[in-house]
Amino acid sequence: MGFKSDLLICTTLECETKEEMMASMEKAKQEGANLVELCIHSLSFSHISEVEELISHRSLPSIVSFSRSKGKLQSKKTWLQVLKLALEVGVEFVEIDFEEATDDVIAELMNKRSNSKIIISSYLNGGNPCKEKLGNLIIQLQFTGADAIKLDMDVAYITDVAPIFHILTHCQVPLITKAVGDRGLISQLLGPKYGAFAVWGSLSHKSVPGLPSLLSIKQVYKLEYMTPDTKVFGVVSNPVGHSKGPLLHNPAFRHTGYDGIYVPLLVDNIKEFFRVYSCSDFAGFSVGIPHKEAALGCCDEVHPLAKCIGAVNTIIRRPRDGKLIGYNTDCEACISAIEDALRERRITNGQASHASPIAGKLFVLVGAGGAGRAIAFGAKSRGARVVIFNRNFERAKALASAVSGEALPYEYLNTYRPEKGMILANASAVGMQPKIDQTPVCKESLGSYELVFDAVYTPRNTRLLQEAAEIGAIVVSGVEMFIRQALGQFKLFTGGLAPEEFMRKISPKFNSFLINDNEIRTQLELR
Numbered sequence: 001m002g003f004k005s006d007l008l009i010c011t012t013l014e015c016e017t018k019e020e021m022m023a024s025m026e027k028a029k030q031e032g033a034n035l036v037e038l039c040i041h042s043l044s045f046s047h048i049s050e051v052e053e054l055i056s057h058r059s060l061p062s063i064v065s066f067s068r069s070k071g072k073l074q075s076k077k078t079w080l081q082v083l084k085l086a087l088e089v090g091v092e093f094v095e096i097d098f099e100e101a102t103d104d105v106i107a108e109l110m111n112k113r114s115n116s117k118i119i120i121s122s123y124l125n126g127g128n129p130c131k132e133k134l135g136n137l138i139i140q141l142q143f144t145g146a147d148a149i150k151l152d153m154d155v156a157y158i159t160d161v162a163p164i165f166h167i168l169t170h171c172q173v174p175l176i177t178k179a180v181g182d183r184g185l186i187s188q189l190l191g192p193k194y195g196a197f198a199v200w201g202s203l204s205h206k207s208v209p210g211l212p213s214l215l216s217i218k219q220v221y222k223l224e225y226m227t228p229d230t231k232v233f234g235v236v237s238n239p240v241g242h243s244k245g246p247l248l249h250n251p252a253f254r255h256t257g258y259d260g261i262y263v264p265l266l267v268d269n270i271k272e273f274f275r276v277y278s279c280s281d282f283a284g285f286s287v288g289i290p291h292k293e294a295a296l297g298c299c300d301e302v303h304p305l306a307k308c309i310g311a312v313n314t315i316i317r318r319p320r321d322g323k324l325i326g327y328n329t330d331c332e333a334c335i336s337a338i339e340d341a342l343r344e345r346r347i348t349n350g351q352a353s354h355a356s357p358i359a360g361k362l363f364v365l366v367g368a369g370g371a372g373r374a375i376a377f378g379a380k381s382r383g384a385r386v387v388i389f390n391r392n393f394e395r396a397k398a399l400a401s402a403v404s405g406e407a408l409p410y411e412y413l414n415t416y417r418p419e420k421g422m423i424l425a426n427a428s429a430v431g432m433q434p435k436i437d438q439t440p441v442c443k444e445s446l447g448s449y450e451l452v453f454d455a456v457y458t459p460r461n462t463r464l465l466q467e468a469a470e471i472g473a474i475v476v477s478g479v480e481m482f483i484r485q486a487l488g489q490f491k492l493f494t495g496g497l498a499p500e501e502f503m504r505k506i507s508p509k510f511n512s513f514l515i516n517d518n519e520i521r522t523q524l525e526l527r
């Protein structure tokens, strides 16, 4: 893997006082930034000498920017004075808005500078501009004679980011681009692949929609290692922020020396997503809620198990012909985790047998979405009797008929106790972060279950699992299913075996990663 040591990792500092700005700069440095954007327009200062002091004492290479439209009514004179002063002090970059960049201003700044570079920036509001419009704007920006140009644009959908990659590849001048908003995240995470010389991140205490944290850039994605050949993988989901996929797959790629990156993909329309991101670089995908069923229709070929389940959680782009092939790794992941836990108990009790410990059992499933379908088919394939509860009764009935099971009205779930020793599997989102105080089945009803499984893995120990453990049931966490389905995906993504021991070793860090700095260090030491 190549090392792009010259990648600039930047964060924007908007602070009221010089002292705050200095402290934030220090923090940015600790979190891995090697460049900061000092927004002078956010500062309250009574004399320009304060700005001079700030710039002279900067602890990181800096971009001095001063947006007059966002500023605190400083006059044009102050504005120009600040920019010229920054050049005199020898700051690395000075940034000006395209609207302010008249020929006179540019000439004045060019005359003043020695080694500083001038960035001319523009903000494009309104989403989804066509390639031509973007191309024209870039030409205009280049025409100013700037050393680098910067383009921030609002995006409404993840597919609106694609033109950014196009212009990054074709621009003649160093280009910085940012797609603003939640759906713009990949503009930073994949930018270096397409030639971006700088990426933006946020400080850990100040999350900004659409920006990765500086810590995740350095520790999780390691963007400085990205090359044009890096293969792109990601989890197509909505919401996607809860996914621990990036924390598992990125270190696993590195551990095995595979040149890939795995990113969160916040997708609204999955068909459109695959239509737009159709090049071979986008090599493989995990599919999460609510897209697992619709994903089936996006594939050119579907593995028989996934077809039978009616849900796809893994898609790879076949290198030889670019076709999308769908798989389901959820089914085996969940059922084998439940079987292993039951077998362990049987072995402890001296009752080991070769048959599936699920065979003949009453298997109570909550949820009939993509994950629920995979679990229902898995349970049926092992000879269980499947009973399905789902808020939407029609969906429960449809799934029950597909697995020759029974659907019961959701209201009966809490009183359903036909026999002892049943298995309960929650495949609904009840209990998932942030609603962690919720549970699909009340504690009083859990006594009839020998084993309780929860597909929810954020948090690791859901209320359902806590209460099941309290009454002595065997509990199987969604983390186990998550790891197993990811092991299957890794194999499909890379064609090689997944580093299981390593992936298991890093998974206990999931809950605290990116929250606590010490945890991140521990994670790093593990690698």
Ligand SMILES: O=C1C[C@@](O)(C(=O)O)C[C@@H](O)[C@@H]1O
Pocket (backbone or CB within 6 Å): 235, 237, 242, 243, 244, 245, 286, 287, 288, 289, 313, 314, 330, 371, 482, 485
């Ligand atoms: O259900 C899940 C979880 C997941 O969506 C995630 O959160 O990373 C990834 C999917 O592959 C898997 O089937």
